[in-house]
Amino acid sequence: MIKLTYLRTIDNVWFITIFAQSIIMTMKKKIMIAISIFIGIIIAILLAGYIFLNTPAFGRLPQGERLERINRSPHYRNGQFHNLQSAPLITSKRSKLSNIWRFLTDKPANLIPSQPISAVKSDLKALPCDSDLIVWFGHSSYMLQLSGRRFLVDPVFYKAAPVVFVNKPFPGTDIYKPCDMPEYIDYLVISHDHWDHLDYNTVKELRNRVGKVICPLGVGEHFEYWGYDKSQLIELDWNESADLQTGFVVHCLPARHFSGRGLTSNKTLWASFLIGTPSLSVFIGGDSGYGNHFKEIGHEFPDIDIAILENGQYNEEWKYIHTMPDKLGQAATDLGCQNIITVHHSKYALARHPWNEPLDNEQKAAKENNLKLTVLCIGVPTPLYMK
Numbered sequence: 001m002i003k004l005t006y007l008r009t010i011d012n013v014w015f016i017t018i019f020a021q022s023i024i025m026t027m028k029k030k031i032m033i034a035i036s037i038f039i040g041i042i043i044a045i046l047l048a049g050y051i052f053l054n055t056p057a058f059g060r061l062p063q064g065e066r067l068e069r070i071n072r073s074p075h076y077r078n079g080q081f082h083n084l085q086s087a088p089l090i091t092s093k094r095s096k097l098s099n100i101w102r103f104l105t106d107k108p109a110n111l112i113p114s115q116p117i118s119a120v121k122s123d124l125k126a127l128p129c130d131s132d133l134i135v136w137f138g139h140s141s142y143m144l145q146l147s148g149r150r151f152l153v154d155p156v157f158y159k160a161a162p163v164v165f166v167n168k169p170f171p172g173t174d175i176y177k178p179c180d181m182p183e184y185i186d187y188l189v190i191s192h193d194h195w196d197h198l199d200y201n202t203v204k205e206l207r208n209r210v211g212k213v214i215c216p217l218g219v220g221e222h223f224e225y226w227g228y229d230k231s232q233l234i235e236l237d238w239n240e241s242a243d244l245q246t247g248f249v250v251h252c253l254p255a256r257h258f259s260g261r262g263l264t265s266n267k268t269l270w271a272s273f274l275i276g277t278p279s280l281s282v283f284i285g286g287d288s289g290y291g292n293h294f295k296e297i298g299h300e301f302p303d304i305d306i307a308i309l310e311n312g313q314y315n316e317e318w319k320y321i322h323t324m325p326d327k328l329g330q331a332a333t334d335l336g337c338q339n340i341i342t343v344h345h346s347k348y349a350l351a352r353h354p355w356n357e358p359l360d361n362e363q364k365a366a367k368e369n370n371l372k373l374t375v376l377c378i379g380v381p382t383p384l385y386m387k
Contacts, residue, residue: 052162053262053263056200056225056226057162057200057201057261058162058261058262059193059200059221059222059225059226059261059262060221060222060224060225061221061264061267062218062221062267062268063221066218066220066221066235069217070217070218073217073237073269075237075238075269079267080265080266080267081217081218081259081266081267081268081269081270082266083254083256083257083258083291084254084256084291084292084293085256085291085292085293085320086320087256087257087258087289087291087320087321088320089258089318089320089321090317090318091316091317091318091319091320092317106352108352108353108354109354110354110355110356111349111352111353111354111355112170112349112355113170113171113355113356115171115172116170116171116172116173117138117170117171117172117173117346117347117378118172118377118378119138119172119173119175119377119378119379120377120378120379120380121175121176121180121379122135122379122380122381124143124180124181124182124381125182125183127145127182127381129145129148129150130148131145131383132145132146132147132279132280132383132384132385133145133381133382133383133384134308134341134374134376134381134382134384135379135380135381135382136343136376136377136378136379136380136382137155137157137176137378137379138169138170138173138346138347138378139154139156139160139196139343139344139345139346139347139348140153140154140156140191140196140197140286140287140310140343140344141153141154141155141156141157142154142308142343142376143181143182143185144275144282144384146275146277146279146280146282146384147247147248147277147278147279147280149186149187149244149248149277150182150184150185150186150187151185151186151187151189151275152181152185152187152188152189152206152210153189153190153191153284153308154189154190154191154197154198154286155178155181155188155199155202155203155206156195156196156197156198156199156202157174157176157177157178157199157201157202158177158199158200158201158202159195159199159201160195160196160199160348160350161195161196162195162261167195167196167348167349167350168348169347169348170346170347170348170349170355172378173346173347173378174347175378175379176379177205178202178205178206178209179205181206181209182209183209184209184211185206185209185210185211186211186212187210187211187212187213187214187234187244187250188203188206188210188212188213188214189213189214189215189273189275189284190213190214190215190216190219191216191255191270191271191272191273191284191286191287192216192219192255192257192259192268192269192270192271192286192287193218193219193222193259193260193261193268194259194260194261194287195261196348196350197286197287198219198222198261200226203223203226203228204226204227207226207227207228210228210232211232212232212233212234213228213232213233213234214234214236214242214250214273215233215234215235215236216235216236216237216238216252216259216268216269216270216271217235217236217237217268217269218235218259218267218268218269219235219259219268219269220233220235221268222261222268234250236250236252236271237252237269238252238253238254238269238271239251239252239253239254240252246278247276247277247278248275248276248277248278249275249276250273250274250275250276251273251274251276251301252271252272252273253271253272253273253274253293253297254271254272254293254296254297255270255271255272255285255286255287255288255293256288256289256290256291256293256320256321257270257286257287257288257289257321257322258270258321270286270287270288271286272284272285272286272288272293272297273286274297274301274304280305280306280384281301281303281304281305281306282304282305282306282307282308282384283297283301283304283306283307283308283335283337284308285307285308285309285310285331286310287310287321287322287344288310288321288322288323289318289319289320289321289322289323289324289327290319290323290324290327290330290331291320294330294331294334294335295334295335297334297335298334298335298336298337299336302336304335304336304337305337305339306337306339306340306341306374306384307331307332307335307337307339307340307341308340308341308342308343309323309328309331309332309340309341309342309343310322310323310342310343310344311323311325311328311342311343311344311345311358311361311362311365312342312343312344312345312346312351312353312357312358313344313345313348313350313351314351314353315351315352315353318351322351325357325358325361325364325365328342328361328362328365329364329365329366329368329369329371330369332365332369332371333369333371338370338371338372339371339372339374340362340365340366340371340372340373340374341373341374341376342358342361342362342373343376344358345358345359346358346359346378347378359375362375
């Protein structure tokens with residue numbers, strides 16, 4: 001009897017052991033399957049991200065002769081361009097993830113207009129070439145006609161971000177496309193390669209209408225990658241100039257900002273420009289925080305007729321790379337220019353201030369600094385009478 005009980009006990013232990021091993025093997029298989037699925041998902045996400053970041057819209061980093069030229073620039077050190085004055089991108093002590101989360105979740109009142117923005121669809125192809133005027137397309141996109149030549153500045157007619165569901169235009173503002181531009185554009189002017197200033201689809205569609213592209217050093221790499229001929233590019237470093245002939249000249253000048261379309265920053269330059277023509281001298285400010293460069297530009301070029309300045313998409317935490325409201329008038333004063341137009345507003349909510357706050361800012365700056373302000377309406381050809 002004892003022997004039988006012993007044998008049964010051995011049988012039970014053996015059964016339990018085999019059962020336990022079976023459970024363990026099953027759990028291991030499930031864990032291995034789960035791990036494999038997880039790794040597969042991670043690989044798929046990384047692969048999708050890699051493919052997405054290598055789509056043509058992201059452009060291409062400078063290489064070859066262009067990179068050699070960049071390496072010789074006095075403003076390029078340790079693999080990136082630098083501002084003349086230190087310019088931290090964000091001054092808060094919060095992490096990048098925290099700042100991104102705050103940006104996505106913080107929806108203050110009046111961030112987006114409740115009614116469509118006032119805009120007019122003009123026949124730009126019928127504009128007389130001999131008139132000096134500006135046509136604004138919202139944000140920082142506009143066309144200048146100066147002494148018979150057309151300058152199209154930072155045109156963004158499709159998307160101001162890598163994906164269409166980010167940075168959507170305000171209702172009523174998205175009424176122009178590349179096909180609405182004049183049949184020939186003498187100069188396409190790009191201040192820097194951020195998505196809200198350089199739109200891949202826009203410049204691709206404009207390629208056959210553009211004579212020359214004026215851009216900061218390094219940005220030409222995007223255009224060559226997108227099918228523009230190298231001979232079309234006027235690519236300049238700060239304090240370089242190009243003679244456009246018959247009384248026209250362009251000066252590439254400093255700005256206080258940054259650049260980049262993908263995961264790397266400051267591989268291309270950002271800039272402001274001064275366009276000299278037989279009739280007017282126009283300062284194109286691009287994106288820039290306030291700094292000493294405004295006064296230095298004003299000292300070097302004392303006859304600026306009109307300054308087109310950034311006004312909007314600002315935040316106290318970005319005060320070194322975007323013009324804050326209290327510095328708008330000071331920037332114009334430093335430039336020694338009494339006539340101003342402001343842009344970088346009224347189309348996208350890239351910051352958290354009320355959408356119409358920049359419209360109040362420009363009025364206040366003009367009044368406090370005794371400036372002549374030209375207020376633009378999207379799509380309306382506005383004459384430039386400065387002399």
